[in-house]
Amino acid sequence: MAEMWISMGPQHPMTHGLWTLKVKVDGETVVDTEPDLGYIHRGVEKICESRDFTQITTYCDRLCYASANTWSHAYIYAAEDLLEVEVPERAEYIRLVAIELQRVASHLMWLGAYGPDIGNLSVMVWCLREREMMMDLLQELGGSRMHYNFPRIGGVKRDLPYGFAQRARAKLKLFLNRIQEYEALFDESTVFLVRSQGVGYAKPEEMVNHGVTGPNLRAGGVNYDIRWAHPYSVYSELDWAPPVERSSIKGADCYDRYRVRVEEMRVSASLVLQALDKMPGGADTYHEPEDPMILAKAPSRAPEGTTGAHHFEDSRGESMFYIAGGGEGRGKQPYRVSIRSPMFITIPYAAKCMIGYKVADIPAIMGSFDPCIGETDR
């Protein structure tokens, strides 16, 4: 049969956003792919060049609507490196709580969206139910539902509210029980197993060479994680290990990528519980905003020639900020902000993974890499 190109997207349920996957098909078989991105490019890097360092946090929140907190923290760590700020330990613990709760919420959003991708509609409602608990907790910290603007250069906006630790412990305990329900819904569904097992194989060395990191990499049977390799926050103080999947000889398939994220939610929940127990001063004490226990003083200007960089383990892989100081207003604004988006690098690789499989496998393979177009297009 003659080969032909078809466009999946920009409006297609598979895309989880707005982008086009051009697929060359020979009958039902995919022989070539070409992703086409940029539909929601907002020029965040350019906007950041005319904003103060504190104003940029809100833009970074909006890079990814499913995982806002991890993105604003990634920026804040790079800005702290640039401005040479020392963060109070209590603030680091509070940040860890916020980051890991967001990771759980983001993985739940992914799991909820992945169900409909491969014909399991009911799971979406179940996952969003638990995501709501995480978002309630994050709302207590940041004040809003999706874009929290929670971290500050030098600490955090507010301390944990009264009773937060108690509510978080209760909700996470309930959540850890309910993870078993998702596993039952997915692992015992023949439709899910048939569609996710044995498709979209990816090997770790190839993934690293292609720039793919995070849960997608750990699904291939290696435990590489920025949180231990280039430690930030207080991960060195807590007892944890990144979950690793035992992949098949051909590499990680879609099922491995699903498993590793479910396990990662367990690890994140355990990290939050440990952080609440170990927090200096105790999780039940409350400090007013701008108290030196939770917010250190930070300079507002970065002179020319200074740079700040930080690698960060985002929910989707390695995110990164590189900031050059010395912009407008005698260094009040950055000269250049550069953002590494994990999905921008992963989407071309995921598209290559589809070659050789059937057209019907495309949503299963693409969805398993957890695309988020907000951060991809920036």
Place this chain on the structure above:
Amino acid sequence: MGMTVSPDSQKAAAEALVAAASGIDGVDAEVAERSSGTNPRYVVVANASPGSWRTLAEKLYSEHAVDHCSMVTGIHWPEGDAERKWEVVYHLMRTGVRDPPNENGIVRPVIVNPSKARGASMPLELEIHVHLPDSTTPSVDSVQDIWVGADWNEKETWDLVGIDFDGHQGMRRVLQPHETPKGYHPLQKQHHLRYHGFVEMYDDAQGFMRKPADVGKIK
């Protein structure tokens, strides 16, 4: 507790790499300290001349197990020296990731113990600066064939900043529309962010044709 890599062993690995990389002509490397909140991190920072960059990249990949190209950043310095009007910053990493071994048909996951990571399995960060002289068509050697992860990073750098990569296969617009005029690269400094001619809805909520306070000003 040994759950993370210790800064001291990372510093030793960075120093070893610096000693090896400094031998290349046109490369000037040192160990820099960066901080993540309260934790110090030791990073290899190197300046490479445009001519030596490709040699350095090949050497890092083949001899020092630098297996991951994290990010490529292009910067336009219109007010800089004639020798550094453009800058490309490469963030590379050594991840130490290996394919898990297969024993009698069973795959054994590779679990690196962070406190015992040594040699090529010690994670390391590298930051390579390449300064380019004044030119309307700046370009630098592509490393797309060494790290495939650099492929889309380089596409993005050309698309937004206008720095071209010699030897890059399939260069095209990735974030901007395909019909963007030739030579338009928005992150170059001659392009300023500005309000467009339209009045946004929320600027005129009362219907009095009010304009934003800074209308007409270049932001």
